[in-house]
Amino acid sequence: MAQIVEWWPIVVLVFDIIIRVAAIIIVPRNRRPTAAMAWLLAIYFIPVIGVVLFLLIGTPHLPRKRRRKQDDINEFIRDASNQLDLGSLRPRAPEWFTSLVTMNHRLGAMPLAGDNEAHLISDYQGSIDAMAGAIRGAQKYVHVEFYILQTDASTDVFFAALEDACARGIPVRVLLDHWANWRKPFYKQTLKRLTAMGARWQLMLPVQPLKGKYQRPDLRNHRKLLVVDGDVAFMGSQNITDSTYNLRKNIKRGLHWVDLMVQLRGPIVGSVNAVFLSDWYSETDEALQTEDEMFAIGESGGDLDCQIVPSGPGFRFENNLRLFLGLMYSAQRKLIIVSPYFVPDEALLLAITTACHRGLQVELFVSEIGDQALVYHAQRSYYEALLRAGVRIWLYREPYILHSKSMTIDDEVAIIGSSNMDMRSFGLNLEISMLVRGEEFVAEMRDVEQQYRDLSRELTLEEWMKQPLRSTVLDNLARLTSALQ
Numbered sequence: 001m002a003q004i005v006e007w008w009p010i011v012v013l014v015f016d017i018i019i020r021v022a023a024i025i026i027v028p029r030n031r032r033p034t035a036a037m038a039w040l041l042a043i044y045f046i047p048v049i050g051v052v053l054f055l056l057i058g059t060p061h062l063p064r065k066r067r068r069k070q071d072d073i074n075e076f077i078r079d080a081s082n083q084l085d086l087g088s089l090r091p092r093a094p095e096w097f098t099s100l101v102t103m104n105h106r107l108g109a110m111p112l113a114g115d116n117e118a119h120l121i122s123d124y125q126g127s128i129d130a131m132a133g134a135i136r137g138a139q140k141y142v143h144v145e146f147y148i149l150q151t152d153a154s155t156d157v158f159f160a161a162l163e164d165a166c167a168r169g170i171p172v173r174v175l176l177d178h179w180a181n182w183r184k185p186f187y188k189q190t191l192k193r194l195t196a197m198g199a200r201w202q203l204m205l206p207v208q209p210l211k212g213k214y215q216r217p218d219l220r221n222h223r224k225l226l227v228v229d230g231d232v233a234f235m236g237s238q239n240i241t242d243s244t245y246n247l248r249k250n251i252k253r254g255l256h257w258v259d260l261m262v263q264l265r266g267p268i269v270g271s272v273n274a275v276f277l278s279d280w281y282s283e284t285d286e287a288l289q290t291e292d293e294m295f296a297i298g299e300s301g302g303d304l305d306c307q308i309v310p311s312g313p314g315f316r317f318e319n320n321l322r323l324f325l326g327l328m329y330s331a332q333r334k335l336i337i338v339s340p341y342f343v344p345d346e347a348l349l350l351a352i353t354t355a356c357h358r359g360l361q362v363e364l365f366v367s368e369i370g371d372q373a374l375v376y377h378a379q380r381s382y383y384e385a386l387l388r389a390g391v392r393i394w395l396y397r398e399p400y401i402l403h404s405k406s407m408t409i410d411d412e413v414a415i416i417g418s419s420n421m422d423m424r425s426f427g428l429n430l431e432i433s434m435l436v437r438g439e440e441f442v443a444e445m446r447d448v449e450q451q452y453r454d455l456s457r458e459l460t461l462e463e464w465m466k467q468p469l470r471s472t473v474l475d476n477l478a479r480l481t482s483a484l485q
Contacts, residue, residue: 067314103322110271110308110310116302120416128154131261134226137228145221146239147223148240149176149181149240150186151186152246175202176201177220221279221430223310225432236262236404236417236418238261250371268308312429325351327413335355343421349382363393365449369398373478376478383464406445412439
């Protein structure tokens with residue numbers, strides 16, 4: 001016994017050295033330097049907790065089988081779209097726009113489509129009502145995919161429309177994220193209601209190891225979309241839930257979410273549907289449609305060029321980040337960003353500050369208060385650098401959480417979708433974004449941006465530099481944790 005006690009410190013020391021050497025070899029491989037350094041610091045200073053966390057969430061990829069499925073889906077979409085008429089494109093596209101479209105097609109497979117209509121819906125309940133109205137007119141199918149999906153008083157009209165469609169014999173397919181919903185209010189009631197109406201529903205990225213379904217537990221399918229008959233689609237930032245998310249802490253604080261959805265008609269509806277079908281196949285192994293059915297579209301009187309950009313850990317590259325960077329460097333006059341969770345990596349921060357130094361008007365809309373403490377404080381840690389570079393920061397006033405995600409570039413190009421400008425959305429979440437070219441759509445975006453501006457207050461560098469030291473320390477600590485990917 002005495003000999004065991006005598007040798008125990010040596011065993012611990014050797015084991016500690018092995019862990020540290022192994023971490024230096026394993027952690028930095030194919031990982032951002034900042035993320036690698038954050039993980040190494042965690043493992044070195046809190047070795048037991050650091051190693052356990054790395055084993056749980058240190059792999060930012062979906063399982064290999066799932067990634068192979070995505071590759072197969074992308075190849076199918078490329079072959080299908082090359083043989084179809086996707087509308088006529090607007091003339092005189094800038095070279096930089098054409099090159100970004102090419103990049104998006106290579107990385108995400110989706111083509112650029114012309115002759116589209118796209119109209120914004122900024123009213124929270126109004127968007128739920130509009131989606132319910134589209135579902136009530138369904139004749140062929142209804143495809144629903146939302147990060148959070150809850151039956152409650154606000155969304156009852158949506159679920160009632162689904163019940164009506166099922167009663168009429170219309171196939172209704174529903175996807176909802178497992179981890180985001182299972183501990184939320186009305187989770188069991190929602191699944192029971194979907195089952196009772198006859199909808200086919202499936203959990204996305206389920207963490208169910210006893211059923212053989214497991215990946216990094218904090219990977220999320222963060223997409224929000226609805227497709228009806230291939231005729232109309234909706235996408236954007238809004239979940240199907242009450243504007244308080246039915247959470248006691250939000251209700252107690254009086255918080256309400258502000259979101260932005262876009263209603264689409266034209267060839268682009270087929271691309272939105274392709275994203276749904278890709279996720280349905282990934283979760284169920286069921287291929288639903290041929291290429292002709294996938295891209296079948298209704299009539300449109302629009303003239304917008306649109307391209308869907310899917311992204312997430314199923315792809316080999318960070319499709320959304322590369323698109324955002326390309327647009328920021330291509331902008332010539334104006335860059336306006338709306339992002340509720342703004343935690344940029346080095347490349348994105350450099351692109352935004354460079355836009356300021358190039359003489360562009362750069363504005364960032366964020367919330368005055370936060371609903372997620374770590375993200376909120378990590379975001380605040382970037383304010384000084386942004387303000388010093390010349391970014392105008394608008395704080396959307398409490399008790400509202402500005403949850404919209406968009407970007408406008410000059411007067412002709414915009415992005416809207418589910419993707420925040422943070423490291424989670426770039427590497428860990430499955431997202432959907434839409435690139436749009438057309439002055440009329442940007443004009444709609446400008447109107448919404450002005451609404452946000454009127455309901456916000458501007459943060460100045462002078463005000464920010466009066467922050468107490470404790471806030472600065474907390475912000476910087478949160479910034480360090482944001483790199484653990």
